[in-house]
Amino acid sequence: MTRLSEAPHGRQLRIVDIQGGEGVRRRLFALGFHKDDLVEVNSQGILRGPLLIKNLTADTSVALGRGIAHRIMVDIVPDEG
Amino acid sequence: MKVDTPTVIFLGQPNSGKSTLFNAIAGHKALTSNFPGTSYKHTHSEVNIEGRLLNVVDLPGTYSLNPSEPAEKVILSHLFQEKPDLIVNVVDASILGRSLELTLELLELGYPMIVALNMVDLAEKKGIHVDPKKLEKLLGVRVVPTVASHGRGLKELLEAAFFCLDNRCPVVSLSWSGDVEEEVGRLAERLPTEIIVAGNARFTAIKLIEANKTFCVGVLAEAKPELKSELDLAKKRIEDKRRAPAYEVIAAERHHLALKLFEESSRVRRGKQLSWDQRVDDVIMHPVLGYLILLLIFLAFFFLIFKIGGPLEGLLLGPLGRLRTLLSGWLGAGLIFHLADGLVQGIGGGAAIVLPYFVPLLFFMAFLEDLGYLARAGFLLDTFMHRIGLHGKSVSPFILGFGCNVPAVLSTRILESPRDRMITSLLIPFIPCSARTTIILALVAFYLGPAWALGFYFFNILLVAAIGRLLSLFFKDPSPGLILEIPSLKAPSLMNMARKTYLELKSFVKFAWPLLVAGSIVLSLLQFLALDKVLNAAFSPLVVHGLGLPQPLGITLVFGFLRKELSLIMMLQALGVEYKNLLTVISREQILVFTVFVSFFIPCLSTFAILWKETGKKIAFLSAGLSIAVAIAASLLVRLIF
Numbered sequence: 001m002t003r004l005s006e007a008p009h010g011r012q013l014r015i016v017d018i019q020g021g022e023g024v025r026r027r028l029f030a031l032g033f034h035k036d037d038l039v040e041v042n043s044q045g046i047l048r049g050p051l052l053i054k055n056l057t058a059d060t061s062v063a064l065g066r067g068i069a070h071r072i073m074v075d076i077v078p079d080e081g
Numbered sequence: 082m083k084v085d086t087p088t089v090i091f092l093g094q095p096n097s098g099k100s101t102l103f104n105a106i107a108g109h110k111a112l113t114s115n116f117p118g119t120s121y122k123h124t125h126s127e128v129n130i131e132g133r134l135l136n137v138v139d140l141p142g143t144y145s146l147n148p149s150e151p152a153e154k155v156i157l158s159h160l161f162q163e164k165p166d167l168i169v170n171v172v173d174a175s176i177l178g179r180s181l182e183l184t185l186e187l188l189e190l191g192y193p194m195i196v197a198l199n200m201v202d203l204a205e206k207k208g209i210h211v212d213p214k215k216l217e218k219l220l221g222v223r224v225v226p227t228v229a230s231h232g233r234g235l236k237e238l239l240e241a242a243f244f245c246l247d248n249r250c251p252v253v254s255l256s257w258s259g260d261v262e263e264e265v266g267r268l269a270e271r272l273p274t275e276i277i278v279a280g281n282a283r284f285t286a287i288k289l290i291e292a293n294k295t296f297c298v299g300v301l302a303e304a305k306p307e308l309k310s311e312l313d314l315a316k317k318r319i320e321d322k323r324r325a326p327a328y329e330v331i332a333a334e335r336h337h338l339a340l341k342l343f344e345e346s347s348r349v350r351r352g353k354q355l356s357w358d359q360r361v362d363d364v365i366m367h368p369v370l371g372y373l374i375l376l377l378i379f380l381a382f383f384f385l386i387f388k389i390g391g392p393l394e395g396l397l398l399g400p401l402g403r404l405r406t407l408l409s410g411w412l413g414a415g416l417i418f419h420l421a422d423g424l425v426q427g428i429g430g431g432a433a434i435v436l437p438y439f440v441p442l443l444f445f446m447a448f449l450e451d452l453g454y455l456a457r458a459g460f461l462l463d464t465f466m467h468r469i470g471l472h473g474k475s476v477s478p479f480i481l482g483f484g485c486n487v488p489a490v491l492s493t494r495i496l497e498s499p500r501d502r503m504i505t506s507l508l509i510p511f512i513p514c515s516a517r518t519t520i521i522l523a524l525v526a527f528y529l530g531p532a533w534a535l536g537f538y539f540f541n542i543l544l545v546a547a548i549g550r551l552l553s554l555f556f557k558d559p560s561p562g563l564i565l566e567i568p569s570l571k572a573p574s575l576m577n578m579a580r581k582t583y584l585e586l587k588s589f590v591k592f593a594w595p596l597l598v599a600g601s602i603v604l605s606l607l608q609f610l611a612l613d614k615v616l617n618a619a620f621s622p623l624v625v626h627g628l629g630l631p632q633p634l635g636i637t638l639v640f641g642f643l644r645k646e647l648s649l650i651m652m653l654q655a656l657g658v659e660y661k662n663l664l665t666v667i668s669r670e671q672i673l674v675f676t677v678f679v680s681f682f683i684p685c686l687s688t689f690a691i692l693w694k695e696t697g698k699k700i701a702f703l704s705a706g707l708s709i710a711v712a713i714a715a716s717l718l719v720r721l722i723f
Contacts, residue, residue, distance in 0.1 A: 021561070023497070023561060031566055034336045044368055050563050
């Protein structure tokens, strides 16, 4: 298990836990981020800028600040084959 | 509104194409854009469709009925106030799984509803084939596939809408897992009628369980203490069983149900090939290239407007000058000449000096909005916004501010935190809007060269950053951080961009231009009566001694409060010269100081009014005071340097 903010780019990740305050969690649920979703880190802003996260389950993209990505726990999904 | 006119509400998640669909049906009235939550104004239109009168309402996009932004809160209150006869739920077929979560919530509400399965073309391109009949069966409401941008499926959608209005299509909410459903049912049964929202006990029970403390639970605690403890018990039972907060359990129930519906109604052939928008996105969101492109877009924005506007302006000024000479020949120098001259200056100035820059700017803004670039700029600039105490979500209001500050202030409603809203609203009046861009291009670029105008822009942005930094020292409240959806890139349609430009232009011609003309005529009259000298003398300490400008310019600054362009047009009139001969009466340095002062010295009347309305009297006056202080400081600085 690792933090989304520290996860490798371009690998499939499974959301294990979404921590953080109620407001942030509600917002993430509303945007279609839930436990067990598959996500991928696609890009990042310079100077410790936000992360661009693609949700493979919902097929949507969201920019997340580092602080928020730090509180999302993910597992790296092993590559098939 | 007549009682017998049925109300139809369009509701959907941001970027579902809701406003485009609404436009196609209700006749080009709502503005659309490709940024989450930019249709901040809801639009009412009474429209006659195939001989039937409908009251059609377009609400801002929302992800769910548990609002977290001020813009989303509007939606709930509207839903209950309007008591719609029909909801048209617009769903983005290309992200169906996520979109259906709102659909499920709307089904819980129980109002008659049909689903517009929009962007089916985009979904097909992504390899997603949705079977509308199957989805219809699963949801229990009519599902009509549409492509709003091409007008496909609109006829069928309207037929379905009329059918439901005539026959009151019943809506049945879908059930969740047994244990949660049981708790909801139990609570719903015990709710007294007076607290039931929208005539739906189950919906009320769900909202009581999942809503946060601020929502109606407090009322319940006061009115029915025994029911409050019952609610707490129900929540606790759910939380103990699922080991998660009740709101999360309910969100997860909807999520799983939505995914199940998506899987059962759709076939997905997801190939490995990258589509064009993904490839483009990889470049424009790249940690290095992305910033280069952002800079290039900024430069292109600037040069394009200048390269189109400059020659046009030169072309139009000639005839205007000849007309004025002709007038003075005919009419002499009496009152009639002054009135006619004011009229010509106002109309001609608007046409020759303002429009050449204004129209290309509007078009370019529409392009960036429709493409979906604003959200991407928000992502790229988030780091820099943190330096001034904000985050990337404020970028879109700022960029909109380059068009006009008024919608920019309105769009701060997409910000969750009141603190961010306030700081952003205070900074927006410092963003050079189209009126100020016109002044900068027509004066600084035209007389000092485009490099100077560009420098002016960079100075302006630095100034905004410095003020932001300063403001965030006073309002420390930590900001929760960036959560911003990046919608898929959409190829902007020329039609839509032209329509947007036209709408903005129309409102300029209708509201701003008459002000320009009236201002010019008033100045003409004042000159005729020699009253301008009195006003100019009053302002002379600031204008002449402080800023080192010619005394006649004092009066133009006063009028700049009405419209910024007015200062420019009146400047020529006050100095009594042709645009081409401006440099004979005023130096380049003075042009620079004048532009700096006019750009910053006060938000224009419309911006002031919208600040008052959106953030309150205090902030509006704070903004005005701040602007005056900044304008004086900045122009003195410029005067000292040059």
